[in-house]
Each structure stands twice: as C-alpha cells, then as structure tokens.
Amino acid sequence: MTILVIAEHDNAALGRSTHATVGAAALIATFAGLDVHVLVAGHDAKAAAEAATRIAGVSKVIFVDVPLQVPDMAEVHAMTVERIARGYSWILAPATRNGSRLASSVAATLGVAWISDVTGILSAGTFERAAAVHRASKTQQSCDVINVITVKVDAFDAAASEGGGAMLEKMSAQKTRRSLDAPNDAMRRAKYGTGCIEERRSTRFSQGTTFKALSDKLETAIGASRAFHERLRLKRYSCVD
Structure with a gap:
C-alpha cells in the first residue's frame, strides 16, 4: 500500500x-x-x-x-x-x-x-x-x-x-x-487496537433504520400518554364516588 x-x-x-x-x-x-x-x-x-x-x-x-x-x-x-x-x-x-x-x-x-x-x-x-x-x-x-x-x-x-x-x-x-x-x-473486520482513541462518526444511516428508531420512540410516547390519561380518568371517577 x-x-x-x-x-x-x-x-x-x-x-x-x-x-x-x-x-x-x-x-x-x-x-x-x-x-x-x-x-x-x-x-x-x-x-x-x-x-x-x-x-x-x-x-x-x-x-x-x-x-x-x-x-x-x-x-x-x-x-x-x-x-x-x-x-x-x-x-x-x-x-x-x-x-x-x-x-x-x-x-x-x-x-x-x-x-x-x-x-x-x-x-x-x-x-x-x-x-x-x-x-x-x-x-x-x-x-x-x-x-x-x-x-x-x-x-x-x-x-x-x-x-x-x-x-x-x-x-x-x-x-x-x-x-x-x-x-x-x-x-x-478490522479490529480496533488497544489505546485507539475513537472519534468515529455515524456517516450513513439507512432511512429504514432512522424511521424505525423514530417510530419506536413515538410508540413509546403514545403508550405513556395513554397510561397517563387512563390514570387521570380513574382518579376523576374515584373523586365523584
């Protein structure tokens, strides 16, 4: 080389x-x-x-x-x-x-x-x-x-x-x-040698990977929101009783 x-x-x-x-x-x-x-x-x-x-x-x-x-x-x-x-x-x-x-x-x-x-x-x-x-x-x-x-x-x-x-x-x-x-x-397959200071940047992410990550985060947020509103609804009903 x-x-x-x-x-x-x-x-x-x-x-x-x-x-x-x-x-x-x-x-x-x-x-x-x-x-x-x-x-x-x-x-x-x-x-x-x-x-x-x-x-x-x-x-x-x-x-x-x-x-x-x-x-x-x-x-x-x-x-x-x-x-x-x-x-x-x-x-x-x-x-x-x-x-x-x-x-x-x-x-x-x-x-x-x-x-x-x-x-x-x-x-x-x-x-x-x-x-x-x-x-x-x-x-x-x-x-x-x-x-x-x-x-x-x-x-x-x-x-x-x-x-x-x-x-x-x-x-x-x-x-x-x-x-x-x-x-x-x-x-x-190159292995990093001992003592290497890694400053590698992710230069390429496929769109599929990016969208999946965003979708997972959105799904988690929606689930948390639903759980919060369900707790709020139950609390309101308990106060009425």
Missing part, C-alpha cells in the same frame, strides 16, 4: 498547500517506508501535474484531465479519488475548505473515520491534532485500514518543489458517478 496526496492547484501551478501536504506524507513515509503519490485532477492541468513530478519525495503523479463541459468538477474529483482509494493506506489532503470537503466525502464512501486538522505525525498511525481554542493539541491513533487525513498546512514544512523525478500516469475522467466495489472484508 502507498500514500496518496490530493493536490490543490489552479490548473497552471500547484498551491503551497500541496507541497506542505507532501511534506506531511513524507513524514509518514519515513515511518512506514512507503512511496508517495500525488493526484492532480482538473481541466487542462498538465502543467500542474508536471510540476508535481518534480516535487522531492514523490514517486508517481496521477493526472486526470477533466473535460471543460463537466458541470461539477468537485464531483468528478471526489469520484476519481474514490476510484483509486482502496489502493492506498493513507490519503492526505490539505485542511482547506475544498480539501476537507473532499476528504469527508471519501471517508464516508469508504466507511472509515476522517482524521481532520492534523498538526503532527508521531508515527505511521499516530497523529497530533489541533484541539479546541485555548486547549492543547491531542493525540489520536488511527484504527482503520485506510486512513483519510487532512493536514494543517502551516504546521508542516513544504516539500521542495524541485529535485524529484516522479513518473506521470494519465487516467481518464469519468463523467458520471459509479458505485464502488463492496468494501474489503478486511476493512469490515
């Missing part, structure tokens, strides 16, 4: 956030001994993709040239990440508005936790995260087979923009969302 960095760019050039995210990925790579790949998706963004191949520490760049007429570029971007996500152990994006939105979508699709606002890499699976205002940062250990992470770009040194020699792989964009394969059995 490998590390994937989702690049932010304006099609012509990469943003600093991308270099900082690669810097965070490089720290994970030093612990896990894995390669770092970068995904560049956008319309006519070959210049940005070629720039990514020169980033120090990157071994491969996946370039997706998205047609201009695609109505929702963000949707295609998310779909592309989801297509290849199960080939990676770590998926990193900058903790910007777009990066967080994308990471949240990918984590929900994969059924894993989204580890947000990472400020430090303590080991391959242990991260330091920004906490609430006026509180110290907190440590979180990953419990998933695939780790979806957003990093605070100001907390990491940017990877050098020159010095790398990554291969460039072009991938076709899909214009419509495709359903993903069923999650790997290993992911479904």
Whole structure:
C-alpha cells in the first residue's frame, strides 16, 4: 500500500498547500517506508501535474484531465479519488475548505473515520491534532485500514518543489458517478487496537433504520400518554364516588 496526496492547484501551478501536504506524507513515509503519490485532477492541468513530478519525495503523479463541459468538477474529483482509494493506506489532503470537503466525502464512501486538522505525525498511525481554542493539541491513533487525513498546512514544512523525478500516469475522467466495489472484508473486520482513541462518526444511516428508531420512540410516547390519561380518568371517577 502507498500514500496518496490530493493536490490543490489552479490548473497552471500547484498551491503551497500541496507541497506542505507532501511534506506531511513524507513524514509518514519515513515511518512506514512507503512511496508517495500525488493526484492532480482538473481541466487542462498538465502543467500542474508536471510540476508535481518534480516535487522531492514523490514517486508517481496521477493526472486526470477533466473535460471543460463537466458541470461539477468537485464531483468528478471526489469520484476519481474514490476510484483509486482502496489502493492506498493513507490519503492526505490539505485542511482547506475544498480539501476537507473532499476528504469527508471519501471517508464516508469508504466507511472509515476522517482524521481532520492534523498538526503532527508521531508515527505511521499516530497523529497530533489541533484541539479546541485555548486547549492543547491531542493525540489520536488511527484504527482503520485506510486512513483519510487532512493536514494543517502551516504546521508542516513544504516539500521542495524541485529535485524529484516522479513518473506521470494519465487516467481518464469519468463523467458520471459509479458505485464502488463492496468494501474489503478486511476493512469490515478490522479490529480496533488497544489505546485507539475513537472519534468515529455515524456517516450513513439507512432511512429504514432512522424511521424505525423514530417510530419506536413515538410508540413509546403514545403508550405513556395513554397510561397517563387512563390514570387521570380513574382518579376523576374515584373523586365523584
């Protein structure tokens, strides 16, 4: 398994956030001994993709040239990440508005936790995260087979923009969302390690489950109301007698 960095760019050039995210990925790579790949998706963004191949520490760049007429570029971007996500152990994006939105979508699709606002890499699976205002940062250990992470770009040194020699792989964009394969059995059966700090969120509840829960609560409330009125009726009759 490998590390994937989702690049932010304006099609012509990469943003600093991308270099900082690669810097965070490089720290994970030093612990896990894995390669770092970068995904560049956008319309006519070959210049940005070629720039990514020169980033120090990157071994491969996946370039997706998205047609201009695609109505929702963000949707295609998310779909592309989801297509290849199960080939990676770590998926990193900058903790910007777009990066967080994308990471949240990918984590929900994969059924894993989204580890947000990472400020430090303590080991391959242990991260330091920004906490609430006026509180110290907190440590979180990953419990998933695939780790979806957003990093605070100001907390990491940017990877050098020159010095790398990554291969460039072009991938076709899909214009419509495709359903993903069923999650790997290993992911479904993954056990939480001792000491894991669980901050998992319920990202998907079926409508049937939700409606059943509401129905049970409503039925309980109705039963309680009927019992109350029956007690009140009996009390009134006893007072009349």
